[in-house]
Amino acid sequence: MTTQESSSQVVHGLHYATGDAVAVRITDGAITSVSPLQAGEETAGRGKLPWIGPGLVDLQINGFRGKDFNTLPLSSDTVCEVTREVWQEGVTSYFPTVITNGDEAIAQAVRSIAEACRKDPVTAAGIGGIHLEGPFLSPEDGPRGAHDRRFTKAPDWDLFQSWQEAADGKIRIVTLSPEWPGTSAFVEQCAKSGVIVSIGHTAAEPAQIREAVSAGATLSTHFGNGAHLTLPRHPNYLWEQLAEDGLSTCVIADGFHLPSSVLKVVLRTKGRQAMLVSDAVHFSGMEPGDYVSHIGGQVTLTEEGRLHLTGNAKILAGSAQMLPWGISHLVKEELATLADAWEMASIRPAAFVGQPASQGMTAGAPADLVLMDQKDGRFQVQTVYKNGLKVWG
Structure with missing residues (x-):
């Protein structure tokens, strides 16, 4: 799930390590922040968010x-x-x-x-x-x-x-x-x-x-x-x-x-x-x-x-x-x-x-990210970002 704000974009998902719903902000091909979803941000229901982690x-x-x-x-x-x-x-x-x-x-x-x-x-x-x-x-x-x-x-x-x-x-x-x-x-x-x-x-x-x-x-x-x-x-x-x-x-x-x-x-x-x-x-x-x-x-x-x-x-x-x-x-x-x-x-x-x-999914790391759904015990790729650009999904 992605939102665009000026030259930045924000990707939402469940953090692969913590399970928390997070917003990953990307600017100029790099991750600038990973923060919990705030009130008013689009969540679409916690269970529907994909997992998000490093490429x-x-x-x-x-x-x-x-x-x-x-x-x-x-x-x-x-x-x-x-x-x-x-x-x-x-x-x-x-x-x-x-x-x-x-x-x-x-x-x-x-x-x-x-x-x-x-x-x-x-x-x-x-x-x-x-x-x-x-x-x-x-x-x-x-x-x-x-x-x-x-x-x-x-x-x-x-x-x-x-x-x-x-x-x-x-x-x-x-x-x-x-x-x-x-x-x-x-x-x-x-x-x-x-x-x-x-x-x-x-x-x-x-x-x-x-x-x-x-x-x-x-x-x-x-x-x-x-x-x-x-x-x-x-x-x-x-x-x-x-x-x-x-x-x-x-x-x-x-x-x-x-x-x-x-x-x-x-x-x-x-x-x-x-x-x-x-x-x-x-x-x-x-x-x-x-x-x-x-x-x-x-x-x-x-x-x-x-x-x-x-x-x-x-x-x-x-x-x-x-x-x-x-x-x-x-x-x-x-x-x-x-x-x-x-x-x-x-x-x-x-x-x-x-x-x-x-550096993984931390501020300053390259925005190489994967979003995956989990279905019937399998993790399936939904969306892929390479250097901040959506390249798949």
Whole structure:
């Protein structure tokens, strides 16, 4: 609900953290105040107001509504389109994710993302950086996941720098496995250059995990996924990442990738270091049905929102749900309060990557806002503001 006053606008809703009916005043793209609704202000009944909170920040999106950052050649126009389309899921900032591929294929993808940012201010404002997921991953079946084994390799600083040059310096996160010789030196160089190193798709020994953290690794990529089906009871690379205080942790909380018991352990262990990602593939945002994936072949997106191989329903074919789904799942399963779940998908990732949006819904913060209705246990995006402009709803 919005009212206009001269150059300012006021948005009404229920504060995501307190449940109070509030008026959020926006001037010149920034929040100037958040105050309780006063007598005489339009309320339309407390129960009818939507929830309002900070815009969602997704550190890992592979594609959306049939558009894939890893189907080459990638057009910069595709990147611009996705940036606008993810608004409908409340995402005001995201990290397009480029996965394991040939050297030139990766260069082409990151080059197109950088080009999109150069030519389109809206895309530049919406993209927080590029997430390079691979190719420095485990070559082993299980940890490798759907990544192409032909292209997995040891970290190579000169090669990475060539991609960074193609990307105009926009690679902000790199996911790797520290099982490769020479990883620590690579991690140190990344940390010195301001690139976040995340551990994922790994078969590393606990000592290698510890060495990577000492060298500057600070994150775990979609913890618990991209792993062997069977692991030693202890020690193993999952326990080690949970135990490392220096690692923040991202999880896919769609209800399919991790059981509630694992999510509960991660949230209790990591506390405010826990964050949500969608890791959404390009089938996200599409209708249920059968599709053909360039990675996994024939896949099925069910009515329940689960994406699996058509020939084997036990094998997931990626994530097809976005951050509001994850927020809904955590709240429905009573794994987190709405305030915590919302912040896991907004303020915490923004703070982790150093974005001003980490100020959340406070005076002086960018007016990146999402209004959501709650229906049948699901939070559904109603309206989205980016830098004070209504961009969806």
